Amino acid sequence: MSDDNAPWLIAGLGNPGPEYAMNRHNVGFMVADLLARRMGAKFKRATKGQAQLVEGRIGPPGPANRRVILAKPMSYMNVSGGPVTALRDFYKVPTERIVAVHDELDIDYGVLRLKLGGGDNGHNGLKSMTKAMGPDYHRVRFGIGRPPGRMQVADFVLKDFSSAERKELDYFVDRAADAVEALVLEGLERAQSTYNS
Numbered sequence: 001m002s003d004d005n006a007p008w009l010i011a012g013l014g015n016p017g018p019e020y021a022m023n024r025h026n027v028g029f030m031v032a033d034l035l036a037r038r039m040g041a042k043f044k045r046a047t048k049g050q051a052q053l054v055e056g057r058i059g060p061p062g063p064a065n066r067r068v069i070l071a072k073p074m075s076y077m078n079v080s081g082g083p084v085t086a087l088r089d090f091y092k093v094p095t096e097r098i099v100a101v102h103d104e105l106d107i108d109y110g111v112l113r114l115k116l117g118g119g120d121n122g123h124n125g126l127k128s129m130t131k132a133m134g135p136d137y138h139r140v141r142f143g144i145g146r147p148p149g150r151m152q153v154a155d156f157v158l159k160d161f162s163s164a165e166r167k168e169l170d171y172f173v174d175r176a177a178d179a180v181e182a183l184v185l186e187g188l189e190r191a192q193s194t195y196n197s
Contacts, residue, residue, distance in 0.1 A: 007067040013125040025157040078124035081132030098137035107143030110172040
């Protein structure tokens with residue numbers, strides 16, 4: 001399979017289980033769920049690797065669209081690298097066609113940053129992915145801001161979005177899904193110029 005025909009692997013990072021569903025740490029799952037709905041598909045349990053999967057295409061009908069595998073690792077955030085690597089190997093996805101969608105503490109709530117490669121900034125999901133496959137994958141970083149006062153980071157990311165944040169959450173998740181589609185269809189630079197606010 002040539003690189004040109006290789007699919008994109010979009011991994012929304014989060015923790016499985018209803019108790020985590022609305023946590024700040026699960027915004028990657030929220031974006032993946034929206035992308036699946038846009039594709040008219042539902043996540044299915046994967047046989048290869050511990051992840052829920054949707055296979056499909058994004059973009060306009062015809063040659064301009066792209067084949068994508070959407071994944072939600074079901075292994076818990078801090079060991080996301082195993083399932084993502086298993087999917088990369090099974091679908092023969094080049095590392096530069098992998099996109100991690102994740103929460104980011106060092107960016108204000110709702111702000112997006114797209115980039116290729118880089119460090120993990122203390123994010124356990126990225127740490128696990130980078131350990132498994134190196135750092136050269138794309139990231140769609142969804143700002144959640146810093147914890148207030150003396151709240152521990154671990155407590156903050158595992159708390160649900162506040163009622164004030166939830167008023168805008170759908171809009172920001174929608175924008176993040178747009179950014180993922182732009183990255184896959186138009187390339188990193190064009191997506192960055194539109195969405196890196």
